[in-house]
Amino acid sequence: MKNRKLISVLFISSILLACTKEVTQVFEGFQKPSNFPDPVYKFENNRITKSGFELGRKLFFDPILSADNTISCGSCHIPTSAFTQHGHSVSHGINDLLGTRNSPPIMNLAWSNSFRWDGGIVDLDLFPIDPITTHEEMGETMSNVLLKLQKSASYKAQFNAAFGSEEITNIKMLKALSQYMLMCVSAASKYDSVMRNQQKFTTVESQGYVIFQNKCNACHKEPLFTDNSFRNNGLQPSEINDQGRAMITLASSDKYKFKVPSLRNLGFTAPYMHDGRFLNLEAVLEHYNSQVAPTPNLDPILTNGTTKGIPLTKEERVQLIAFLATLDDRNFITNPLIAEQ
Amino acid sequence: MKKTIFIFSFIAITAFSCKKDVAEQYNSNANAPLSIEFDNVVGGSNLQLNTGTYSNAKNETFNITMLRYFISNIVLTKMDGSKYTVPQDSSYFLIDESKPATLSPKINVPEGEYSKIDFILGVDSLRNTKDLTQRTGVLDPTGDAAGMYWSWNSGYIFFKMEGGSAASTQVNKIFQYHIGLFGGYATATLNNLKNISLDLTTRGVAKVKTGKSPNVHLLVDVLKMFNGATNVSIASNSVVMASPYSATVANNYQYMFQHDHTEN
Numbered sequence: 001m002k003n004r005k006l007i008s009v010l011f012i013s014s015i016l017l018a019c020t021k022e023v024t025q026v027f028e029g030f031q032k033p034s035n036f037p038d039p040v041y042k043f044e045n046n047r048i049t050k051s052g053f054e055l056g057r058k059l060f061f062d063p064i065l066s067a068d069n070t071i072s073c074g075s076c077h078i079p080t081s082a083f084t085q086h087g088h089s090v091s092h093g094i095n096d097l098l099g100t101r102n103s104p105p106i107m108n109l110a111w112s113n114s115f116r117w118d119g120g121i122v123d124l125d126l127f128p129i130d131p132i133t134t135h136e137e138m139g140e141t142m143s144n145v146l147l148k149l150q151k152s153a154s155y156k157a158q159f160n161a162a163f164g165s166e167e168i169t170n171i172k173m174l175k176a177l178s179q180y181m182l183m184c185v186s187a188a189s190k191y192d193s194v195m196r197n198q199q200k201f202t203t204v205e206s207q208g209y210v211i212f213q214n215k216c217n218a219c220h221k222e223p224l225f226t227d228n229s230f231r232n233n234g235l236q237p238s239e240i241n242d243q244g245r246a247m248i249t250l251a252s253s254d255k256y257k258f259k260v261p262s263l264r265n266l267g268f269t270a271p272y273m274h275d276g277r278f279l280n281l282e283a284v285l286e287h288y289n290s291q292v293a294p295t296p297n298l299d300p301i302l303t304n305g306t307t308k309g310i311p312l313t314k315e316e317r318v319q320l321i322a323f324l325a326t327l328d329d330r331n332f333i334t335n336p337l338i339a340e341q
Numbered sequence: 342m343k344k345t346i347f348i349f350s351f352i353a354i355t356a357f358s359c360k361k362d363v364a365e366q367y368n369s370n371a372n373a374p375l376s377i378e379f380d381n382v383v384g385g386s387n388l389q390l391n392t393g394t395y396s397n398a399k400n401e402t403f404n405i406t407m408l409r410y411f412i413s414n415i416v417l418t419k420m421d422g423s424k425y426t427v428p429q430d431s432s433y434f435l436i437d438e439s440k441p442a443t444l445s446p447k448i449n450v451p452e453g454e455y456s457k458i459d460f461i462l463g464v465d466s467l468r469n470t471k472d473l474t475q476r477t478g479v480l481d482p483t484g485d486a487a488g489m490y491w492s493w494n495s496g497y498i499f500f501k502m503e504g505g506s507a508a509s510t511q512v513n514k515i516f517q518y519h520i521g522l523f524g525g526y527a528t529a530t531l532n533n534l535k536n537i538s539l540d541l542t543t544r545g546v547a548k549v550k551t552g553k554s555p556n557v558h559l560l561v562d563v564l565k566m567f568n569g570a571t572n573v574s575i576a577s578n579s580v581v582m583a584s585p586y587s588a589t590v591a592n593n594y595q596y597m598f599q600h601d602h603t604e605n
Contacts, residue, residue, distance in 0.1 A: 042472070045472045045473075045474065113527070114526075114527070116493065120491075120493045120494040120495065121492075121493070121494075121495045122470075122495050122526045122527070123470075123472070123473075123495065125472065125473045126473065126482065126492070126495055129482060129483060129490075129492040130492040130493050133487075133492055134492070134493070141487065142482075142483035142484070142487055143483070143484065143487065146483070170481070170483035170484065171473045171474060171477075171481075171483075174473055174483070175473065247494070247583070248494050248528075248530070248583075249525065249528050249530045250522075250530055250531055250583065250584065250585055251528070251530070254528075
């Protein structure tokens with residue numbers, strides 16, 4: 001009897017020990033959060049492995065992907081700013097060149113069926129070619145990136161670990177980058193805990209949630225807080241007169257439409273809009289309240305008779321901002337697994 | 342008289358036997374090589390990159406510094422109407438005037454006499470949506486197809502011609518025609534893919550047989566890109582890329598292929 005008890009205790013403690021060991025050592029791969037829909041990325045074409053993910057992470061933060069070896073993907077997509085270029089209205093590339101649009105977050109990309117503010121890219125695996133080869137971003141050629149990688153012994157070892165051969169190809173490189181980006185899942189905000197019945201909203205957050213559901217949820221659909229559609233939200237076109245989605249479809253009915261961005265992690269991703277024109281959320285809400293411009297293809301949701309926009313009282317704005325803060329995911333921006341090593 | 346009849350008979354027999362020789366025996370179970378030569382010309386002149394000077398219907402003088410286009414999905418038709426579709430993975434070719442090795446792509450097809458050749462000028466819409474692992478060789482957007490692929494608007498460029506002209510409104514007096522667009526992914530967009538169909542009966546069918554190297558010699562007159570249903574002007578349209586006007590350019594260049602002869 002005594003022996004039996006001892007064995008049970010030993011058994012339980014060894015399980016506990018194994019569990020703690022698992023937390024630090026076992027790579028769990030891509031996990032779909034319980035309150036999220038099924039992802040759209042075709043994982044069957046790119047199975048995520050620990051070594052593939054680690055290779056992708058190294059590539060993501062390596063400036064040798066740019067022409068003058070100064071700019072990495074992580075330069076404009078900084079993890080602590082939820083993978084945006086905090087404080088920059090538009091992206092800042094090599095030789096101090098500026099792009100025309102605000103760096104969007106690298107976040108929950110497995111649920112996205114198009115990329116860029118205009119949705120011009122439809123496969124995440126093809127995405128990195130764009131910033132790497134764009135003159136005012138990384139300004140490099142893919143063939144030269146390959147040559148640089150092939151000269152590195154440590155990359156050879158990592159490609160071998162990830163793909164079973166030392167041969168370095170662009171296909172492998174792009175697949176590894178996807179593996180890393182797909183792992184950047186933000187689903188541990190207070191909102192997520194509330195949805196999983198682990199926490200409760202405060203009164204003001206609850207009031208904000210009701211306003212959100214009535215006035216924002218049609219486009220910023222839960223739980224990803226975007227419906228992945230393209231819409232014109234009534235921004236007055238700036239001097240460069242960015243045509244948005246129409247640049248891709250060539251359809252005049254898509255002029256001034258941009259992808260609906262997620263509202264997750266807004267606390268870390270200012271400034272806002274495709275050109276980073278608004279510095280804070282108060283300015284964004286003021287836009288919807290009183291500044292929506294009747295430009296071509298203005299979204300019908302933003303028109304109610306002669307009234308444009310979404311009326312929001314001062315009190316409602318305070319409540320809404322309190323709710324939006326529950327979408328900030330500190331675990332995401334401090335997660336050591338996806339941080340630069 | 343008898344002698345004459347004898348001679349006639351001899352000639353007739355010889356002629357007959359000659360004819361018999363022409364009607365070769367083909368083994369349709371055996372594959373043999375066939376090359377298709379894309380001989381790029383400008384009107385009545387050979388295309389000479391950089392050095393040649395040409396003029397279009399709008400009387401604009403120009404030179405050509407780059408000419409590249411995709412040929413894909415080749416289908417051959419025999420005299421009896423039966424068709425042979427070249428396996429798709431072996432049916433993508435990037436013709437590049439600066440690389441002579443690319444100008445006569447070779448395919449393997451069952452033995453026989455072919456009287457018609459069909460292909461797509463461009464990269465078919467389905468392949469434009471494939472995973473990276475199915476975009477190898479000339480379709481590798483990071484390798485051979487770099488420069489023939491829009492990274493910001495996922496899709497291949499089907500036809501690319503660049504050069505210089507005093508008529509150009511660009512600062513450096515260049516013109517650039519980068520024509521793509523396969524019809525779009527989720528949203529239907531412009532489709533500039535062109536099906537090209539060439540009859541070979543007039544200028545010589547292709548006789549594909551083991552041990553022989555037949556070559557279908559096409560003349561590709563790039564002047565037709567400018568001169569067509571709508572004459573394209575360098576002054577008015579120095580640069581045409583992903584824009585509605587690309588349809589006008591593609592509608593013109595679809596007529597640039599002509600079968601000249603076949604070397605059997």
